[in-house]
Amino acid sequence: MPIGLLINHWNPAPWLKMLRKRMGDSEVYLYPDLPEDVSVEFLACWRPESGQLSHYPDLQVIQNLGAGVDAMFEADDFPASAKVSRIVDPDLTHDMYEHALACILYWMKNFAEYEADRATRSWRRLAYQRMRETTVGVLGLGELGAYTAMRLAQQGFEVMGWSRSSKQLDGVQDLQGEEGLRTILAKADYIINLLPLTDHTRGILDAQFFALCQSSAVIINVGRGGHLEERDLQEALDAGKIRAASLDVFVTEPLPQEHPLWVHPKVHVTPHVASFSNPETAADQVVENYQRYLAGKPLLHRVDIDKQY
Numbered sequence: 001m002p003i004g005l006l007i008n009h010w011n012p013a014p015w016l017k018m019l020r021k022r023m024g025d026s027e028v029y030l031y032p033d034l035p036e037d038v039s040v041e042f043l044a045c046w047r048p049e050s051g052q053l054s055h056y057p058d059l060q061v062i063q064n065l066g067a068g069v070d071a072m073f074e075a076d077d078f079p080a081s082a083k084v085s086r087i088v089d090p091d092l093t094h095d096m097y098e099h100a101l102a103c104i105l106y107w108m109k110n111f112a113e114y115e116a117d118r119a120t121r122s123w124r125r126l127a128y129q130r131m132r133e134t135t136v137g138v139l140g141l142g143e144l145g146a147y148t149a150m151r152l153a154q155q156g157f158e159v160m161g162w163s164r165s166s167k168q169l170d171g172v173q174d175l176q177g178e179e180g181l182r183t184i185l186a187k188a189d190y191i192i193n194l195l196p197l198t199d200h201t202r203g204i205l206d207a208q209f210f211a212l213c214q215s216s217a218v219i220i221n222v223g224r225g226g227h228l229e230e231r232d233l234q235e236a237l238d239a240g241k242i243r244a245a246s247l248d249v250f251v252t253e254p255l256p257q258e259h260p261l262w263v264h265p266k267v268h269v270t271p272h273v274a275s276f277s278n279p280e281t282a283a284d285q286v287v288e289n290y291q292r293y294l295a296g297k298p299l300l301h302r303v304d305i306d307k308q309y
């Protein structure tokens with residue numbers, strides 16, 4: 001039985017190559033290629049668009065090729081009975097920590113201000129913060145958030161984390177609920193969003209949220225664009241309610257040419273590159289899950305469809 005491969009927004013070629021290397025050429029079909037007599041029950045997939053999943057009427061397992069599964073649930077033909085798994089990969093996790101650390105240091109050492117000063121050749125020395133004087137709030141303590149929080153704590157930052165269930169993470173003060181979030185926002189210099197996009201977290205970074213932050217706070221959104229109310233962010237920045245933002249994800253990607261966030265002086269933009277799955281390592285996980293499916297064994301890294309993550 002072959003694997004189906006459906007990829008939007010990324011180049012499918014490396015995935016096709018890696019999967020075919022492990023499975024054989026005739027065992028992997030790239031969307032929309034599918035001979036009439038071939039049935040696909042296991043689909044490796046990234047950001048399906050509405051109408052594409054119904055191309056596979058026999059679908060039993062959807063193997064998401066990244067960590068975030070929100071796009072899957074947004075497809076209006078998502079088959080409710082399908083099992084969903086996602087990629088959990090040490091490189092993906094570590095890369096996210098490195099990106100978050102780079103964003104913190106960018107603002108902590110005033111690089112944005114010095115870059116602006118270069119335009120006027122201004123020699124202006126600003127006070128900087130040290131890691132040990134800096135508090136980081138990490139929203140979401142899952143695969144990526146827990147690792148990022150612990151590594152930042154090891155670097156010497158004071159780290160507070162937010163999740164639904166309580167955790168024991170070295171060096172991380174973990175809080176829950178609305179009260180927990182308020183406590184973090186009242187203290188954090190940097191707020192890293194690593195929540196999954198669900199019905200509960202959509203639009204969480206809004207005016208009400210920014211009103212609870214310190215005026216020195218920097219928002220680092222590496223979760224999803226749907227977490228952020230972009231207009232509220234611009235108003236909070238312009239009113240000095242928060243200091244700055246590093247944004248890697250956007251409601252519309254690529255970020256449209258005319259979008260004001262491209263040129264906002266207090267915003268640092270990256271094109272959804274904080275961390276991405278490496279087909280070379282992730283293909284092994286896809287094939288392992290496929291073999292588990294065939295053998296009737298539990299799948300690795302199952303997504304809880306009710307929780308949406």
Ligand code: NAP
Nearest residue numbers: 067068140141142143144145163164165196200223274275
């Ligand atoms: P995960 O393992 O599913 O963890 C999610 C975490 O969020 C868990 O700790 C969970 O709490 C917490 N959470 C969920 N809903 C919550 C709520 N309503 N209130 C408080 N906490 C809540 O996810 P992950 O693998 O770490 O990935 C996180 C997200 O990062 C992905 O969903 C994706 O959107 C994003 N991402 C971005 C990039 C990029 O390049 N920018 C790359 C990869 C992933 P419990 O532990 O208590 O369940």
